[in-house]
Amino acid sequence: DGGITQSPKYLFRKEGQNVTLSCEQNLNHDAMYWYRQDPGQGLRLIYYSQIVNDFQKGDIAEGYSVSREKKESFPLTVTSAQKNPTAFYLCASSINLWGYEQYFGPGTRLTVT
């Protein structure tokens, strides 16, 4: 089955620790995205990547880092510099940017205490 996987579903970390969220797709899509959802707010774009070894910041990239070494994988690292890391994180992919529908993973709920 083609799709996007994110792991783990729930993640708990202590404040001050970096944590990496996994996102893998087997849809052969060029573009991948990371979004964050907070209560009462729309999905907000953290980072996106149009091709391998290239990625761009979204509006809320501060405190996050990504890599795109393989077409299938787009891991997100939440660093200790992110002031409010507790949130629901969604990964998505599409054939190319913006003009194509995005396919979403199941999400990771991160709780930092």
Next chain:
Amino acid sequence: ILNVEQSPQSLHVQEGDSTNFTCSFPSSNFYALHWYRWETAKSPEALFVMTLNGDEKKKGRISATLNTKEGYSYLYIKGSQPEDSATYLCASGYYTGNQFYFGTGTSLTVIP
């Protein structure tokens, strides 16, 4: 940061009713408008992607229109069914800065 607004925030309708939602977005440098359906405990699922002014798309009982000049899109559901219950998200993309913004969604509950 651009503001994409959706109304109403929530909606309860009886099974069989037709309904519609609105998505308003800044029209300057507009590239594309997306609609997604997000059911509880599932991932958002794409309904439509529209790019041209006057675009109309249809999938079964659901249809959407786009007005890029005035910056709005309507989503229509004809003869609502309980399985239509979900949050409906719109998002708009822009040439400038290659950014993409989601609204906060319209939560639809269809009462059997």
